[in-house]
Amino acid sequence: MKITSLDQVESIPMRMEGAAGVLKQLPLGTADGTPNFSFRVFTLEPDGHTPYHIHDTEHLNYVLQGEGALVDEAGTLHPLKEGDFAFVSPGEKHQYRNTSDALFQMICAVPIAYE
């Protein structure tokens, strides 16, 4: 059993190619013994974005704060705001973008292999 909050979790820049202005935290993951999936949190600065990419693991999201968008395979932006849930299927090209002047922050849950 573990209880934590984001102010207790290290924050590191996302170094993946195609990412800009993204900080990553891992409040619940394999270091805690999670056997199947992990909770990552991404904080995107204004104009920040994750890579526009494709992989064989899904994402389950919950938006903690701010306003952004989820870009689909066609390049269409789908608005995301605080309180929204999102699901990206395995093999679906996608990108998260901050579309506001404030921080955009979300939980991004993934299988542990993609932690």
Added chain:
Amino acid sequence: MKITSLDQVESIPMRMEGAAGVLKQLPLGTADGTPNFSFRVFTLEPDGHTPYHIHDTEHLNYVLQGEGALVDEAGTLHPLKEGDFAFVSPGEKHQYRNTSDALFQMICAVPIAYE
């Protein structure tokens, strides 16, 4: 790809033995094609609680609102408040309780077999 929010998701009473005053929602689950795990949301009324039980699937939680507690195997209450993350290991006896006079609401992510 799916985007939703709790006001668009059906809410049903949790009928499990030992549960009281708990509403369940499933914003992201197998009906959406989630291949590995699902996001459930539980809303506990004041004095509401989940079963004090044990099972072989883990829980990954994020507290959306309110104040409650996570009861461990020894019966000790660990406070949970808005913004907290929690992890319960497979095989670990546990219970969630609302310890306040307002609603207590959390994401409870599980493998799809326990959806």
